[in-house]
Amino acid sequence: MTSISETEQLRYISQQAADARVNVEIETEGMTLNLGPQHPATHGTLRIIAKLDGEQVVAAEPVMGYMHRGYEKLAEVRTYPQVTTLINRIDWTGSFANETPFILAAEKLMEIEAPPRAQYIRTILHEMSRVANVMLGIGDMGVQVGATTPVFYAFRDREYVLNQIEAVTGGRFHPNFDRIGGLKDDLPAGWIQNTKNAMGKVEEFCDQIEDLMYGNEIFQARTRGIGIIPKDVGLAYGLSGVNIRASGVDWDVRRDALPRGLVYDQVDWKVWTHPDGDCYSRMWVRLQEVREGAKIVTQLLSQIPSGPIMAKVPRIIKVPAGEAFVETENPLGVMGYYVISKGDLNPYRVKIRSASFNNVSITPWLLKGVFVPDIISILGSLYFILGDIDR
């Protein structure tokens, strides 16, 4: 941590404190508030131990591990095709996106490449899982700040996307569709037009939610200037995805470090950033992310080449010895798999770099000096999935 960021932090705390500081003269006794592991705002089982002075947070500490399922270890005793079933469940709202980097890493080790049609469909599904995931996150932010309606709209319109994912993969939440060297199946008939319609619905949802939620004065009052992450602090904590782009860092794996096997370079889209770094800007960038996602999917749909969907892959997959690290831009941030192979049926070691773990690790820094209601808006705007933290 640099000294600049500490002064930034102090400045922020004093700003917060100047607003409602009564307890300078009155020495009030602190209180430890235990948010979670069962708390409606923590999307599962995150626990935050907050030391409070009145309603102001003095120190906050996230406790994770209540949902640890040991996927890294379990992956060592599964064959490569079996691993996708496990890693589907890391970020359960955008499952297909979890499979992609692992499959790409395995393909990299085997030095094969999926046929173009498979690459296109893979990118489409990756992006659709992003759309579904982030839509839910936006709706959920509404609930966190107390508006009950947006989440229902989010659930309603996410259904169009999930139906399309289900139509092609057979699974709404856990597609388990990506294969080393291609995909399990080809697209069903009529899917392309239906998906285009679904993306139209998604864009309608974005307009509606921008009007209903983002334009609301109370929503802005609850999120603007709250939970500011300066650029250098965010980078030091290893934030990724929307959370760092909202702090003004123009970095997107899809554009700047695209791994082989995804075709984001074939379409016209934009990486959105925001200079503020507060809760509102994070949510705003998320909304643009959904719009861009819908745009990418629509463009890719009209460009899908014909051809096979599976490369020539041996029936029993043995990955040659070696190491590979592939990361992709997932709905929650950058997700990567470090796969070490000894030439067996199973990977020797799989290290999963999931986005939410880093995104949540900034909370002790970020929650200092805010009020209890702000904890919730900050957690909501960081948008994590517990499975993605604990794996």
Added chain:
Amino acid sequence: MILASWLDTVFDSFWGPTVFRSIGGLAAVLLPAGAIVYLYLFKMMSFMQSRLGPTEAGPYGSLQLVAEVGKWLQKEDIFPRKADRIVFAAAPFVVLMSSFLLVLVVPFGPDAWFVNLDTGIYFALAVSSVSVIGILMAGWASASKYSMLGGLRAAAQLIAYELPLVLAVIGVVIQAGTLNMQDIVLAQAEGEIFGWGGIGNPFILTQLLGFFIFMVAMQAELTQPPFDMPVAESEIVTGYMTEYSGIRFLLFFIGEFATAGIFAMIASVLFLGGWWVPGLDPDSNWFNVLGPLVMFAKVIVVTFLIFWFRITYPRFREDQLQKLAWKILIPLSLANIVATGILKVAF
């Protein structure tokens, strides 16, 4: 004839009117509460959120409320181990008591009231604060940090919004020249707007700002979103109600919506003309039958506004909420009083 004489003897005794009034009181509190819960919380909210709401119990799910009450009655009445048992047990009754006290002074027709106090609106505003005591009791006695935060937030909020509520009412009182709720209705029926008495003077027309302030402060008094900081379920897990279950939670629930109904009654008495409708002579006997129905219709309109805001808005933060009360609503309502006073003297 036999029936009439029997009724005479019943109403001449002590118990006859007492039983009648008790049933009337229960009806006046529970009927609007049930109606708005079903109409708005179950159905309208669902339609606005593109859901269906209850459909199975009874036609259009209209008996869902009965099912819910039955469910709550069956649940275990849990006391936290460290709770202050007596205070914990009493708190919901204190909250509910304030609703029953509030309904006492509301006139439902030319001759239909429970008590016709000369200081009716004063009494109503005073007893509406009793619920704060109940909420503080619940927050303190639960021995839970979330409840404690919720209770304190509720106390701070209710005290802050009591002021704009009272100040908004003062404008009406100046115009009507009385504190008696029945006379406020009559003053609207016989009133004139700058010399024009075509439709009387429902005070919403001349006290529009007062009505606005009253509605905002009422929303806060009822702890409905966007002022639901004390029960913020995503932050402090329904606040002072966290530890309650079974019948005591049900009592809090009834108290919340019954108070919404009764505050809507008070708002319609103060601003919409109560049981009176423009075009009919307030002395007409028809109002003995029509009055309660007109009142109910106005209550439904006002509660619609309450629930519309509830469903639309996110919630304020505690300090923003206080700022709204002290920096905007109170100065506005003071300005309203000054303007009303000057105009009252001038015309």
